[in-house]
Amino acid sequence: MVQTGGTLVVSAPAKVNLSLHVLGKRSDGYHELDTVMQKLDLADTIKIQRLSEPTIQLSCPDSDLPENDTNLVWKAAAAFLRETCLEKESGVSIILEKNIPVAAGLGGGSSDAGIVLVTLNHLFGANLSEETLIRLGSPLGADVPFFVVPHCSVRAGGIGDRMKPVPALTGFSLLLVNPGFSVSTAWVYGNFTLTRADKDSNLSDSRENADTLAGFSPLYNDLETVTIEHYPEIAAIKRFLLDNGASDALMSGSGPTVFGLFPDRANGDESDLQRCAALLVEKYGRGVFVTRPLGVN
Numbered sequence: 001m002v003q004t005g006g007t008l009v010v011s012a013p014a015k016v017n018l019s020l021h022v023l024g025k026r027s028d029g030y031h032e033l034d035t036v037m038q039k040l041d042l043a044d045t046i047k048i049q050r051l052s053e054p055t056i057q058l059s060c061p062d063s064d065l066p067e068n069d070t071n072l073v074w075k076a077a078a079a080f081l082r083e084t085c086l087e088k089e090s091g092v093s094i095i096l097e098k099n100i101p102v103a104a105g106l107g108g109g110s111s112d113a114g115i116v117l118v119t120l121n122h123l124f125g126a127n128l129s130e131e132t133l134i135r136l137g138s139p140l141g142a143d144v145p146f147f148v149v150p151h152c153s154v155r156a157g158g159i160g161d162r163m164k165p166v167p168a169l170t171g172f173s174l175l176l177v178n179p180g181f182s183v184s185t186a187w188v189y190g191n192f193t194l195t196r197a198d199k200d201s202n203l204s205d206s207r208e209n210a211d212t213l214a215g216f217s218p219l220y221n222d223l224e225t226v227t228i229e230h231y232p233e234i235a236a237i238k239r240f241l242l243d244n245g246a247s248d249a250l251m252s253g254s255g256p257t258v259f260g261l262f263p264d265r266a267n268g269d270e271s272d273l274q275r276c277a278a279l280l281v282e283k284y285g286r287g288v289f290v291t292r293p294l295g296v297n
Contacts, residue, residue: 006050007048007049009045009046009047010045012108012112012147013111014100014108014111015037016038017036017037017105017253018153019220021220032159033159033160034156035156035160037143037153037154038293041291041293044099044108045097047097048092048093048095048119051090051092053090054089055091056077058094058096063096072109073116074094076112079136079139080126090124104257105253105256106178107146110140138160146160146163152294153166153169171263172262172293174261174262174291174292175241175246175280175290176289178256178257178288179234188255192222192226218248221253234258238250238260240276240280241258244276244279245272245275248260
């Protein structure tokens with residue numbers, strides 16, 4: 001967080017799901033999850049300034065994102081101002097500079113919303129508790145609470161609002177590949193059929209592997225089969241990563257972004273990673289990112 005004059009400049013990091021188990025559908029329509037998420041150094045940049053008039057000004061330069069009350073960032077700001085009873089006397093100006101692909105399974109919109117809540121809490125000196133910020137963020141999206149907490153990696157349950165820190169991913173670079181099309185999270189969950197056998201398996205697997213994911217094997221995503229069935233290119237990207245130096249590969253979230261894990265070499269040799277990235281850039285251009293996991297919890 002950097003302050004320039006009255007403006008705070010903050011980073012909103014992307015995330016990947018190292019595991020994602022869908023345990024069932026709740027009576028309120030949300031899905032019960034068991035997921036391990038890791039923040040990355042790929043990030044959006046957000047500039048926030050307090051205003052003396054009761055308005056929310058949102059600008060998203062060089063993107064097609066809406067700059068109105070349909071944007072998660074706008075909704076987060078409005079929720080904060082309502083909670084603090086400031087909506088009739090104060091406002092905010094927010095400039096959102098996107099680097100994270102939209103609707104890509106990388107949590108970009110959720111990160112932007114969560115970081116806005118945290119930043120406004122600091123900017124206004126509101127001293128809202130972490131629990132309150134999570135409560136404000138949860139209705140905005142299942143991943144938003146993760147970006148409210150300071151931990152780099154968590155295991156999350158419920159609808160993503162029950163979290164405990166787990167060891168952060170170390171010893172790997174990640175190669176992200178976004179194939180250039182968007183996937184609706186609502187569509188993926190709507191097409192996810194949860195059989196009793198799958199449920200039993202998922203519960204067993206997630207409990208068994210919960211404390212061994214620091215080794216990050218195996219990676220697993222229940223939603224992957226749904227998305228791959230309609231977008232087989234995702235499977236092709238996974239295969240390409242595995243055939244070109246990745247130790248493991250997985251679709252993140254509801255997709256369509258796929259990430260490959262490339263182990264750090266003792267001699268600093270990144271030739272596999274760089275060669276693989278260069279080949280993928282030829283096909284996917286700006287949809288290819290080399291990134292690192294964020295720090296230690």
